[in-house]
Amino acid sequence: MKTIIEPFRIKSVERIRETTREERQRLIAAAGYNLFLVPADAILIDLLTDSGTSAMSTEQWAAMMRGDESYAGSSSFDRFRRSVQDIFGFRHVIPTHQGRAAERILFTVMCKKGDVVPNNTHFDTTRANCEFVGAEALDLPIAEALEPAALHPFKGNMDTARLAETIERLGAKRIPLVMLTVTNNSGGGQPVSMANIRAVKAICAKHGIPLYIDACRFAENSWFIKLREPGYADKTPRAIAQEMFSLADGCTMSAKKDGLANIGGFLCTNDDLLAQQEKDLLILTEGFPTYGGLAGRDLEAIAVGLNEALEEDYLKYRIASTGFLGNHIAAAGVPIVQPPGGHAIYLDARAFLPHIPPAQFPGVALAIELYLAGGIRSVEIGTLMFGEHARMDLVRLAIPRRVYTQSHIEYVVEVILDVWKRRESLRGYDLTYQAPFLRHFTARLQPRAG
Numbered sequence: 001m002k003t004i005i006e007p008f009r010i011k012s013v014e015r016i017r018e019t020t021r022e023e024r025q026r027l028i029a030a031a032g033y034n035l036f037l038v039p040a041d042a043i044l045i046d047l048l049t050d051s052g053t054s055a056m057s058t059e060q061w062a063a064m065m066r067g068d069e070s071y072a073g074s075s076s077f078d079r080f081r082r083s084v085q086d087i088f089g090f091r092h093v094i095p096t097h098q099g100r101a102a103e104r105i106l107f108t109v110m111c112k113k114g115d116v117v118p119n120n121t122h123f124d125t126t127r128a129n130c131e132f133v134g135a136e137a138l139d140l141p142i143a144e145a146l147e148p149a150a151l152h153p154f155k156g157n158m159d160t161a162r163l164a165e166t167i168e169r170l171g172a173k174r175i176p177l178v179m180l181t182v183t184n185n186s187g188g189g190q191p192v193s194m195a196n197i198r199a200v201k202a203i204c205a206k207h208g209i210p211l212y213i214d215a216c217r218f219a220e221n222s223w224f225i226k227l228r229e230p231g232y233a234d235k236t237p238r239a240i241a242q243e244m245f246s247l248a249d250g251c252t253m254s255a256k257k258d259g260l261a262n263i264g265g266f267l268c269t270n271d272d273l274l275a276q277q278e279k280d281l282l283i284l285t286e287g288f289p290t291y292g293g294l295a296g297r298d299l300e301a302i303a304v305g306l307n308e309a310l311e312e313d314y315l316k317y318r319i320a321s322t323g324f325l326g327n328h329i330a331a332a333g334v335p336i337v338q339p340p341g342g343h344a345i346y347l348d349a350r351a352f353l354p355h356i357p358p359a360q361f362p363g364v365a366l367a368i369e370l371y372l373a374g375g376i377r378s379v380e381i382g383t384l385m386f387g388e389h390a391r392m393d394l395v396r397l398a399i400p401r402r403v404y405t406q407s408h409i410e411y412v413v414e415v416i417l418d419v420w421k422r423r424e425s426l427r428g429y430d431l432t433y434q435a436p437f438l439r440h441f442t443a444r445l446q447p448r449a450g
């Protein structure tokens with residue numbers, strides 16, 4: 001059959017509530033025009049993030065009942081470690097409460113002031129944790145990544161010529177590690193090819209620099225490699241993931257994405273000395289190395305979820321669903337980051353609203369109108385999130401895993417096309433409050449008089 005279906009049926013449902021445009025107008029004004037500050041029960045379709053929002057399977061819930069809550073030596077940790085090592089292959093597996101905790105420990109142990117950490121594109125918490133220890137977070141995406149409309153099968157790739165040039169110029173001593181984010185979230189959920197990972201590893205190896213993978217969406221990246229990279233069509237997503245990680249020296253992971261869990265993460269390394277230092281730091285803030293800030297039942301949910309995320313029928317439906325959203329709005333002329341990414345569709349707000357300059361937050365204006373029009377919550381990834389570093393103003397529609405059905409996605413298409421028709425009437429915003437870092441979470445804004 002040609003129709004791609006959700007490879008699951010629904011056993012437990014969660015009610016979602018419709019509100020009127022007037023109610024939403026009041027709610028968003030009370031939230032200082034920041035969608036992070038709107039109560040979740042006033043959202044109809046929540047596409048704020050694909051992180052921690054997955055629906056768990058019956059197998060995950062069943063495994064959670066087996067959770068061993070022993071402080072030390074929990075058997076849940078053994079199952080978690082086995083599951084991680086089977087896919088990721090690294091010698092040391094250090095559990096953390098989520099991805100950014102792994103990042104903080106990694107950068108604290110490996111970086112010092114004046115160091116530089118290249119990445120295809122640092123995610124916002126990765127950048128912030130890197131800068132917090134005084135190192136510079138350097139983005140080296142390929143040129144196509146910065147052109148939303150440009151088509152490239154692996155738009156998440158790192159620019160290897162610039163990486164080599166950067167290492168030659170700064171010297172390897174100032175670069176304690178190189179990172180690759182799969183898929184490249186801030187760059188549009190775009191995949192990195194195996195050839196690119198291999199090329200980056202070769203450059204790193206030549207200079208003795210370790211390569212770490214930010215592995216949040218490793219299963220989706222593996223699926224894109226299977227679909228698009230010559231030589232991988234007959235390999236399983238698991239075998240592809242194993243090959244990807246065999247090229248790296250370690251990884252950071254947020255299990256809230258392709259771990260299909262609601263909380264959790266881990267840090268892996270092959271380096272015994274680093275692992276010891278990382279575990280020492282872990283005990284200080286996260287917990288004993290056999291739980292790292294997680295309950296035994298969380299470790300169980302992740303152990304099962306990592307494997308479910310690699311199932312072919314799941315990945316086929318997942319990537320088709322995201323593609324359906326992207327392709328249907330693009331066909332009507334809506335500017336999106338092309339081609340559709342793995343976990344999200346990114347609207348190009350600068351092209352959608354060319355009459356609103358970046359300093360007036362076109363991404364914020366678009367995200368707010370999607371909420372007012374249809375109760376949809378999305379997130380700005382642009383000038384509000386990155387300040388003057390922002391090279392694009394995007395609105396991300398991130399799709400939670402196994403949560404929404406095809407008719408929900410069709411509704412989202414309808415709302416976006418409605419706003420597209422009225423785009424010239426949208427106005428920009430002014431910032432009235434900002435925190436010193438990660439300002440988008442708590443910023444307050446107001447609409448500009450029109």
Ligand code: F0G
Pocket residue numbers: 048049050051098099100101123125126181185214216254255256264265
């Ligand atoms: N790296 C990437 C590529 C991410 O997308 C995220 C989180 C993290 C690291 C940090 O992981 O949230 O578990 O601490 N991204 C979420 C998002 C928040 O909405 O894209 P975390």
